[in-house]
Amino acid sequence: MGTPRLIPSRNELAKAQDEFIGAWGQMGSLWGISRTMAEIHALLYITGQPLNTDEVMDRLQVSRGNASMSLRALVDWGIVTKVHKRGDRKEYFEAEQDVWAMSRKVIRERLRREIHPVLASLFEIRDETANLAAFADTPRATVEAHNRRLDTLLDLVQMVDRLGERFVGSEGKGLKLAASVLAKIP
């Protein structure tokens, strides 16, 4: 039944890879990277082999420019590394295979890009509002309530930041440890 298959297993494996790439691509937004970046990462991860720019282009049907920029961004995030192959002038790219290390890098990068700036802004705003009661012809209680709400949120964000830094800080085990501790709670 169905279409004759000439090289069935190569096709089957590739098909499974493609589905994985598609699924992982959807997670792009969750990781905060573009769909293509996520797909390239998925491809490199699932094949487990270093691939060069042309192979990535061919497999995912993206332009050279896009492949180049996305690969560079993945290297910046630290979840893909360049490797040189002796006797080949092309650059090859390989995905981090340790999923814990990978998660750590993603979390760290998001802290750096998204939490830190917000935290800095919130601190600034808090400092500005601190000596605000002075001018006030706004009821003191109103200003105080504002400050309380701001501080509450600041504490939350700060806690996220501190936990993040703690369990993701450069060396190994932290994250896995945190996960297993949590898994054992009640």
Add this chain to the structure above:
Amino acid sequence: MGTPRLIPSRNELAKAQDEFIGAWGQMGSLWGISRTMAEIHALLYITGQPLNTDEVMDRLQVSRGNASMSLRALVDWGIVTKVHKRGDRKEYFEAEQDVWAMSRKVIRERLRREIHPVLASLFEIRDETANLAAFADTPRATVEAHNRRLDTLLDLVQMVDRLGERFVGSEGKGLKLAASVLAKIP
């Protein structure tokens, strides 16, 4: 010195609120909501009062349609609720003031929208590839390595999902508890 200020403290408070709204708006991507949604939420949270659609429109300079849709989305996420004011035909909206409850709702929503579908896809793919070794003219080892990588990632995502569900599951304390346990680790 500088510009004369006629109603200084109202301006000062409003200015602080605006800065907060701007900062929180930037976190939109982190929460997975649009900038306007994040800003409306920030406004409702920081003022601490129920506001109606027109007040939101005026304060944030957005269209009626946008305000309406964004408010509805916030209600869907569960971090803003409608309130009726006696003797007023307008609908008012109020932000969840408990930041832990708020975080729980955001996390739950993101699990539901982003993790669950990916998890489902990964399971499907795994099932398809499980009986793949059969066809193989691809080296058995290659297929096995593929399956191993897929399973590793599946385990990771599944763990995230389970931890998420555990500590975010409808009732109270879970998340706060998890945070304090983590804060005491090493």
Add this chain to the structure above:
DNA sequence: CCGTAGTTTCAAATAGTTTTGAAAATCCAG
């Protein structure tokens, strides 16, 4: 019922992001 205040919807416009492709820059073997 009717008229009006209030809310929702949605097609079109705008803004923002990603992708392309070709030109420019870089790299390296000979």
Add this chain to the structure above:
DNA sequence: CTGGATTTTCAAAACTATTTGAAACTACGG
């Protein structure tokens, strides 16, 4: 050096997401 191979850059195009605004709808007091 030189010339071809490879990679990077970036303006323009394609695509996606958000926002607008006005029309349709709903609810309610009179």
